[in-house]
Each structure stands twice: as structure tokens, then as C-alpha cells.
Amino acid sequence: MTKLLLRLFVKNYENSEDTAVRASVGKLAGAVGIVCNCILFLGKLLAGLISGSVAIIADAVNNLSDASSSIVTLIGFRLAQKPADKDHPYGHARYEYLSGLMVAVLILVIGIELVKSSVGKIIHPEGITFSALTVGILLASILVKFWMSKFFGYLGKYINSLPLEATSIDSRNDVVSTAAVLLGCLAGYFFNVNIDGFVGLAVAVFILYSGFNMMKETISPLLGQQADTELVEKINTLVLSHDKVLGVHDLLVHDYGPGRCFASLHLELSAENDALTSHEIIDHIENEVLRKLNVDMVIHYDPVVVDDRESEELQRIVKEILGEMDERLSLHDFRLVRNEEQIKLCFDLAVPYEMGQNYEETKKKIDGMLLEKGKNCVTEIRFDGKR
The missing domain is CATH 3.30.70.1350 (Cation efflux protein, cytoplasmic domain)
Known part of the structure; x- marks a missing residue:
């Protein structure tokens, strides 16, 4: 089904690295998300109103938020496609990350509102009406959301898109939350136990958890995370x-x-x-x-400089010193500068972040250990964090 949609709606879909193809795939994902989630929202809202279940209505609102998220994702892909200009010489591709962040914020806001309504239902419980229509709608929703999870997951990996992979996880979470709502309805019908408010609260907490994780995933590349x-x-x-x-x-x-x-x-x-x-x-x-x-x-x-025995010997000694100090220290760009008075050793020293930035103390220790080994050299060290 996914590959069929790609063939029908994405021109040259085989070339997943092309920016135009990426944008088309993102738009396809957004359109599918909007249509499916709107249908699920209307179906669950109907079931929730008929049964009087706050848990089902909460799940319906969750689908509405997913539809809104798909709209934001669609807009994000469209804006990310804009070429570089005078004010943005590196292009606008980060709009894709920003759209993911907006989706996360929207999910968190809706989750908080659902917590409030569910707590109210726990304090003032009301009876719910069980029907075959309600069960049918919830079962259909589980199947649709399971397919959407696979659909978004495939597209996310296909074009290496963080927002689509996050949407896949969100759809998978919806399968769990809707299954919980269905179990709550069945428990109320067969065991005459009203746990609707508690299930609604559990769904709301699940939504908040998903929104928080999605926010972390989208903020990280904006802050400048470690390279892949x-x-x-x-x-x-x-x-x-x-x-x-x-x-x-x-x-x-x-x-x-x-x-x-x-x-x-x-x-x-x-x-x-x-x-x-x-x-x-x-x-x-x-x-x-x-x-x-x-x-x-x-x-x-x-x-x-190659084939310089003195330089090679001094580099060996410096590496030996670094190994004695801390095996995580490493040097590069080593060069030897000769003058009439003294030899100067110039090199870059990679220091692990967790060792801190006490660079002056590190340099003094290296100089002292060189003297102990009989090498009266001046050192010029450029320190950088180990990446």
C-alpha cells in the first residue's frame, strides 16, 4: 500500500536524496495523516457522545491533535523546500525541525487539557453506554493507526525524516491508548466497573509522555547535536x-x-x-x-614533515607522556619549529569534555614531564574538546 501511494503521488520517488522528492514524500505523509485522523476523530467523537465516555472523547481529541500535527508537518515540508536566499544562505530546511517542535507543543497542550477533564470524571463519575458500534469504531481505529504507524515509519526511514519517524511513534502510541480505552469499555460492560476516568487519565499521561519525547527529539538538532x-x-x-x-x-x-x-x-x-x-x-x-x-x-x-627522525622521536615521547597522564588524550597536527635558542613543539591536543578545561595545568604538567625525560623544549599547544 505504501509503495503504491509513492508510485501514484511522488514523481521519481526512487531518488530519496533529492530535495523535491523529500518534499513530495512529506506532503504525501501530511495529506494521509490529515485524512485518516479526521475520519478517526469523527468516528470516535460519535462513539464517545453515544456512550458518554470521556476516555473515548479524549482519544478522539488525540486524533484531532494528530490531524493538526499533520497540517503543521505539511506546512513544514513546504517551507523547508524554499531555496537559500540573501538572509538565509544555508537554506530553510530547518523548518522541518521547527514543524516537529510545534507538533510536540500542540500534543503537550492537548494532553494537559485531557488530564483536567479526566480528573473531573474521576471525581464525578458518570455511567457510560456500551454498544457494538462503539466497539467496532475502536477496533477499526486500532487497525488504521497500526497501518499509519508502519506507513510513517517507512517514509521516515526512506527520506531520513525525524518528524515522520516521530509521527510513526505517535501513531504506535495511539494503538496502545485506543486499546486501553476499548478495554475500559469492556470492563465496564462485563464487570460493571466504571474506570472510564482513570483510562482517560492514562491516555492523557501517555499523550504527554509522547509529546515530551518528541520535543526532545526535535530540539536536539536545533541546538546542534553530535553528528551522526x-x-x-x-x-x-x-x-x-x-x-x-x-x-x-x-x-x-x-x-x-x-x-x-x-x-x-x-x-x-x-x-x-x-x-x-x-x-x-x-x-x-x-x-x-x-x-x-x-x-x-x-x-x-x-x-x-615526513622522514624527520628528530621530529618523529619527540612526537613519540609526547605521545608516551600523554598516555601516562590519561589514555583519552590524543594529539594531532604535530610539528617541530627549530631556532637558535630552543626547539618548539607545536601540536593540537584533543581533551575529553569530562576532563574539564584546566588547560594551563595540563600544559605545565606536559612541560614538566618533558624536562624529566631530558627534553628542554618549548610547547605551543592548542586545546580542543574531543568530538
């Missing part, structure tokens, strides 16, 4: 596959929304290469990363 480990591995593997590359470090990935990814790294090449050769290597790698991984890459060139 799979993408980092692909970038490193691709860059290091070139024979002349001696090493890479300081890889930074900036996410400006799905399909709008920028990155920078330091690339180590032999200092024996002439400037034009090194520039040509870097240009080739930047273009290859963009073509194969859809990442705009900027590379900083670090020349490395």
Missing part, C-alpha cells in the same frame, strides 16, 4: 581512501536541516608536496564528498 556516527565514519573512510592523505582530524559537521549538511576537517598531507598538488587533492576530495555524501565540505590543509 554513521555519517562521520563515511566521511573519514572516504577521505582516508586517498593514498596521499596521511591523516584527518577536527571533523565538524553542521546540520542545517535534512539535505543541508556542511562539514569541515583538517587534512594532513606531506609537506614535500608543492602547493598546487595539495590544492588539487583537497579540491578533488571536497567534490567527491559532496557528490557521494551530499555534504558541503571545507578542508584545512595541515602540512606534515
Whole structure:
């Protein structure tokens, strides 16, 4: 069914990396969500009014909120498709994350209102009317929501969309909440126990929980979360596959929304290469990363002196010192500067975040341990957090 809808409504749907295809898939998901949730809302509202069940009405309102969420998602995908302009040179793809955040806020607001109404029902319970129509509507809703969960989950993974994957989880949660409402109705009918208000409260809490988790998922990329480990591995593997590359470090990935990814790294090449050769290597790698991984890459060139025994020996000693201090410390961009008075060792030191930023103390300790090993060298250390 999902693939049939893709073939019918998304042109060139096989090319999931294309921005136009992503937007079309998002619009399709939004339209399906609006139609299905509106139908479920009307059906459950009818069942809730007939039976007088606050739990069923709460579940109906939850579907209405899902329909509203689909509208926001639809708008978000449309806005995210806008090209870059003078005021937004990195494009508008983060609208997709913002739409997910708005959906989460909407779910939280509705969840709070449902808590209030359910508590009122617990304090002042009212009888509910059981009917085959009510059971039929709830069973149909469970089946539809189960399909929607699979539908949104497939599309979310297909185009790597956080809002769609969140919507899939929300639909899965709706299956659980509607099943709880149905069990509450059956318990009232067969055992003459009125737990309608308690079930309604449970559904409301479930909605709040889903909204809170969705909010965390959408805020994280907006704040600048850690880069996806799979993408980092692909970038490193691709860059290091070139024979002349001696090493890479300081890889930074900036996410400006799905399909709008920028990155920078330091690339180590032999200092024996002439400037034009090194520039040509870097240009080739930047273009290859963009073509194969859809990442705009900027590379900083670090020349490395090779076949220098003194430099290699001092680097070995410094690494030995770092290992004695803390095995998590690592250096890169090591170079030796010679002058008439003293040798200067210049390098970058990656420090794990949990070690804090007491960099002066760390430098003093390294200098002291160098003296203990008989190396009277000046150090120039650039500290950076280990990413």
C-alpha cells in the first residue's frame, strides 16, 4: 500500500536524496495523516457522545491533535523546500525541525487539557453506554493507526525524516491508548466497573509522555547535536581512501536541516608536496564528498614533515607522556619549529569534555614531564574538546 501511494503521488520517488522528492514524500505523509485522523476523530467523537465516555472523547481529541500535527508537518515540508536566499544562505530546511517542535507543543497542550477533564470524571463519575458500534469504531481505529504507524515509519526511514519517524511513534502510541480505552469499555460492560476516568487519565499521561519525547527529539538538532556516527565514519573512510592523505582530524559537521549538511576537517598531507598538488587533492576530495555524501565540505590543509627522525622521536615521547597522564588524550597536527635558542613543539591536543578545561595545568604538567625525560623544549599547544 505504501509503495503504491509513492508510485501514484511522488514523481521519481526512487531518488530519496533529492530535495523535491523529500518534499513530495512529506506532503504525501501530511495529506494521509490529515485524512485518516479526521475520519478517526469523527468516528470516535460519535462513539464517545453515544456512550458518554470521556476516555473515548479524549482519544478522539488525540486524533484531532494528530490531524493538526499533520497540517503543521505539511506546512513544514513546504517551507523547508524554499531555496537559500540573501538572509538565509544555508537554506530553510530547518523548518522541518521547527514543524516537529510545534507538533510536540500542540500534543503537550492537548494532553494537559485531557488530564483536567479526566480528573473531573474521576471525581464525578458518570455511567457510560456500551454498544457494538462503539466497539467496532475502536477496533477499526486500532487497525488504521497500526497501518499509519508502519506507513510513517517507512517514509521516515526512506527520506531520513525525524518528524515522520516521530509521527510513526505517535501513531504506535495511539494503538496502545485506543486499546486501553476499548478495554475500559469492556470492563465496564462485563464487570460493571466504571474506570472510564482513570483510562482517560492514562491516555492523557501517555499523550504527554509522547509529546515530551518528541520535543526532545526535535530540539536536539536545533541546538546542534553530535553528528551522526554513521555519517562521520563515511566521511573519514572516504577521505582516508586517498593514498596521499596521511591523516584527518577536527571533523565538524553542521546540520542545517535534512539535505543541508556542511562539514569541515583538517587534512594532513606531506609537506614535500608543492602547493598546487595539495590544492588539487583537497579540491578533488571536497567534490567527491559532496557528490557521494551530499555534504558541503571545507578542508584545512595541515602540512606534515615526513622522514624527520628528530621530529618523529619527540612526537613519540609526547605521545608516551600523554598516555601516562590519561589514555583519552590524543594529539594531532604535530610539528617541530627549530631556532637558535630552543626547539618548539607545536601540536593540537584533543581533551575529553569530562576532563574539564584546566588547560594551563595540563600544559605545565606536559612541560614538566618533558624536562624529566631530558627534553628542554618549548610547547605551543592548542586545546580542543574531543568530538
